[in-house]
Amino acid sequence: xxxxxxxxxxxxxxxxxxxxxxxxxxxxxxxxxxxxxxxxxxxxxxxxxxxxxxxxxxxxxxxxxxxxxxxxxxxxxxxxxxxxxxxxxxxxxxxxxxxxxxxxxxxxxxxxxxxxxxxxxxxxxxxxxxxxxxxxxxxxxxxxxxxxxxxxxxxxxxxxxxxxxxxxxxxxxxxxxxxxxxxxxxxxxxxxxxxxxxxxxxxxxxxxxxxxxxxxxxxxxxxxxxxxxx
Amino acid sequence: xxxxxxxxxxxxxxxxxxxxxxxxxxxxxxxxxxxxxxxxxxxxxxxxxxxxxxxxxxxxxxxxxxxxxxxxxxxxxxxxxxxxxxxxxxxxxxxxxxxxxxxxxxxxxxxxxxxxxxxxxxxxxxxxxxxxxxxxxxxxxxxxxxxxxxxxxxxxxxxxxxxxxxxxxxxxxxxxxxxxxxxxxxxxxxxxxxxxxxxxxxxx
Amino acid sequence: xxxxxxxxxxxxxxxxxxxxxxxxxxxxxxxxxxxxxxxxxxxxxxxxxxxxxxxxxxxxxxxxxxxxxxxxxxxxxxxxxxxxxxxxxxxxxxxxxxxxxxxxxxxxxxxxxxxxxxxxxxxxxxxxxxxxxxxxxxxxxxxxxxxxxxxxxxxxxxxxxxxxxxxxxxxxxxxxxxxxxxxxxxxxxxxxxxxxxxxxxxxxxxxxxxxxxxxxxxxxxxxxxxxxxxxxxxxxxxxxxxxxxxxx
Amino acid sequence: xxxxxxxxxxxxxxxxxxxxxxxxxxxxxxxxxxxxxxxxxxxxxxxxxxxxxx
Numbered sequence: 001x002x003x004x005x006x007x008x009x010x011x012x013x014x015x016x017x018x019x020x021x022x023x024x025x026x027x028x029x030x031x032x033x034x035x036x037x038x039x040x041x042x043x044x045x046x047x048x049x050x051x052x053x054x055x056x057x058x059x060x061x062x063x064x065x066x067x068x069x070x071x072x073x074x075x076x077x078x079x080x081x082x083x084x085x086x087x088x089x090x091x092x093x094x095x096x097x098x099x100x101x102x103x104x105x106x107x108x109x110x111x112x113x114x115x116x117x118x119x120x121x122x123x124x125x126x127x128x129x130x131x132x133x134x135x136x137x138x139x140x141x142x143x144x145x146x147x148x149x150x151x152x153x154x155x156x157x158x159x160x161x162x163x164x165x166x167x168x169x170x171x172x173x174x175x176x177x178x179x180x181x182x183x184x185x186x187x188x189x190x191x192x193x194x195x196x197x198x199x200x201x202x203x204x205x206x207x208x209x210x211x212x213x214x215x216x217x218x219x220x221x222x223x224x225x226x227x228x229x230x
Numbered sequence: 231x232x233x234x235x236x237x238x239x240x241x242x243x244x245x246x247x248x249x250x251x252x253x254x255x256x257x258x259x260x261x262x263x264x265x266x267x268x269x270x271x272x273x274x275x276x277x278x279x280x281x282x283x284x285x286x287x288x289x290x291x292x293x294x295x296x297x298x299x300x301x302x303x304x305x306x307x308x309x310x311x312x313x314x315x316x317x318x319x320x321x322x323x324x325x326x327x328x329x330x331x332x333x334x335x336x337x338x339x340x341x342x343x344x345x346x347x348x349x350x351x352x353x354x355x356x357x358x359x360x361x362x363x364x365x366x367x368x369x370x371x372x373x374x375x376x377x378x379x380x381x382x383x384x385x386x387x388x389x390x391x392x393x394x395x396x397x398x399x400x401x402x403x404x405x406x407x408x409x410x411x412x413x414x415x416x417x418x419x420x421x422x423x424x425x426x427x428x429x430x431x432x433x434x
Numbered sequence: 435x436x437x438x439x440x441x442x443x444x445x446x447x448x449x450x451x452x453x454x455x456x457x458x459x460x461x462x463x464x465x466x467x468x469x470x471x472x473x474x475x476x477x478x479x480x481x482x483x484x485x486x487x488x489x490x491x492x493x494x495x496x497x498x499x500x501x502x503x504x505x506x507x508x509x510x511x512x513x514x515x516x517x518x519x520x521x522x523x524x525x526x527x528x529x530x531x532x533x534x535x536x537x538x539x540x541x542x543x544x545x546x547x548x549x550x551x552x553x554x555x556x557x558x559x560x561x562x563x564x565x566x567x568x569x570x571x572x573x574x575x576x577x578x579x580x581x582x583x584x585x586x587x588x589x590x591x592x593x594x595x596x597x598x599x600x601x602x603x604x605x606x607x608x609x610x611x612x613x614x615x616x617x618x619x620x621x622x623x624x625x626x627x628x629x630x631x632x633x634x635x636x637x638x639x640x641x642x643x644x645x646x647x648x649x650x651x652x653x654x655x656x657x658x659x660x661x662x663x664x665x666x667x668x669x670x671x672x673x674x675x676x677x678x679x680x681x682x
Numbered sequence: 683x684x685x686x687x688x689x690x691x692x693x694x695x696x697x698x699x700x701x702x703x704x705x706x707x708x709x710x711x712x713x714x715x716x717x718x719x720x721x722x723x724x725x726x727x728x729x730x731x732x733x734x735x736x
Contacts, residue, residue: 547702
């Protein structure tokens with residue numbers, strides 16, 4: 001048998017990114033649902049609390065961040081569900097490519113599909129909350145770092161609950177407590193920016209959490225996938 | 231003949247039931263091993279345990295003398311898994327799915343067209359797998375196996391959803407694989423006949 | 435030394451050995467708690483600032499301490515269980531979780547009861563410790579919910595072990611972020627007499643209560659772990675002999 | 683004697699805290715005991731089923 005050469009790690013990552021992004025374009029619902037949810041939740045608060053500008057400015061950062069967190073939450077459940085049901089997960093686990101790398105690939109796809117669009121749409125929402133422009137810049141920075149960390153946390157939760165029939169309710173119970181530090185630093189940093197305070201502390205923390213997640217979460221996700229796929 | 235796969239003292243519990251205890255088997259190059267037994271006797275679980283998808287209660291599986299638990303990458307590098315479920319994305323086309331495989335394991339893409347012709351999938355490359363029949367989808371899984379540069383074929387019920395011609399084709403492919411020095415372990419309750427040596431392992 | 439641990443690791447030996455420790459831990463625990471309660475409530479001098487309300491620390495501090503200790507026991511035994519595939523370690527984690535949740539709830543409740551006279555509200559967001567305890571309680575609920583959602587015991591053990599480890603990594607981060615969060619809006623600066631700087635007469639009852647709680651917790655944990663070991667080893671011969679011996 | 687229990691009019695808070703502690707401890711013991719009983723029963727029913735099967 002002519003020994004074909006083994007694909008490199010990068011080839012494996014690119015392969016899984018390419019496949020999942022292709023899948024995402026075939027099912028645009030996965031991209032648009034979190035976005036619609038994010039927009040709708042953000043408009044609920046002014047209706048509930050009233051249109052007074054000074055109130056909106058005060059709650060703006062918090063609302064945008066909570067809406068983003070919840071929008072990410074509803075799309076986390078589907079991260080491995082498709083692969084679990086059609087048997088692709090068996091193939092991923094039994095491939096020579098390390099499973100943490102493949103899990104990282106899926107997490108990156110999840111962020112590209114449901115995290116990044118939130119960051120890009122968030123300025124529109126922020127404008128409805130009369131948020132000044134430089135605060136919007138800080139908000140987008142914290143949101144992009146925060147959504148990456150949420151995807152990483154979500155991948156562990158999704159892998160743990162993929163095989164369970166009422167997994168999505170359980171997933172939010174597992175992920176939300178762990179996501180609180182991200183919410184705290186994200187929302188409060190934007191609020192600090194609104195009162196033009198120093199924001200570097202928050203952004204450094206979110207960046208640090210991102211790096212911690214990037215280095216640890218894939219291994220936890222890989223272990224959880226092996227366990228759930230039994 | 232070099233010994234490729236060996237299972238020693240395999241014990242597997244599923245919930246309350248003990249599926250098998252102290253099971254031993256050996257598989258050499260150019261050999262096929264058929265796991266027989268009534269439905270629910272743990273044939274699939276044994277194969278999944280040998281592949282490494284299930285944790286064994288006791289016992290050890292070795293590949294080329296090395297335990298598969300510790301040397302997972304070397305084992306998976308020479309293994310291809312053929313399961314009940316398709317293992318491919320139904321929304322994507324045959325080409326996209328097989329190209330994804332090339333990113334996962336050593337694949338002989340040079341034999342791509344030849345394999346598709348042999349499996350009668352030549353005209354279906356542009357269709358999403360969702361629109362293929364069950365038999366055709368099984369052939370796509372067979373295509374993965376043929377393209378994979380793998381010495382060990384682990385096959386779980388390879389003959390379901392296949393018509394007589396399809397089943398004969400599978401036997402033919404296994405024989406060809408054995409002739410090339412490969413090995414095959416399959417779970418099936420159907421009686422099968424191979425040119426190559428066929429051992430069997432019966433579960434209660 | 436190692437033979438002791440090795441023996442302890444095998445379920446039947448653990449089942450017998452632990453049976454002997456439970457009564458000792460329980461009695462010792464109750465005695466210490468008895469002394470601590472009486473000394474703390476009646477003999478320790480009142481706090482010059484908070485008056486007698488400070489006596490609530492004699493239950494609040496041990497409970498908070500236990501809630502942390504229980505989670506670290508869960509995390510360590512989860513790691514041992516995953517790395518060395520030891521059922522006993524998973525049994526310890528399974529046994530420690532409900533206890534940890536109970537004591538976290540207790541720490542929360544006594545903390546908010548204590549807050550009522552001090553700050554006038556039942557829930558003081560300004561106190562980072564209270565908020566961290568609350569998040570800890572959610573972590574326990576998440577752990578127990580995951581364990582309950584999976585029927586197969588060994589699978590539930592492994593999945594919840596991964597969750598416990600992920601939670602353990604996040605706990606210091608949660609504490610840090612809640613501290614930072616509460617420092618932002620200068621919550622009421624709290625003078626809490628919990629530290630060792632307090633007078634000996636106040637301190638001894640507190641130490642007695644902490645050790646008392648710990649022994650009591652130890653007795654409860656061993657009892658629960660024995661049950662978990664039994665349910666995991668129900669197919670083993672030693673369980674059958676023991677059950678036969680008992681019912682015969 | 684009564685002012686001993688008044689706890690400098692914080693009595694309600696102090697005693698409710700200690701009362702709650704006692705309740706939680708009893709709840710832990712009760713939960714552990716009931717869990718033990720259910721596991722025992724499970725094993726016994728399984729052993730009886732096995733015996734009748736043999």
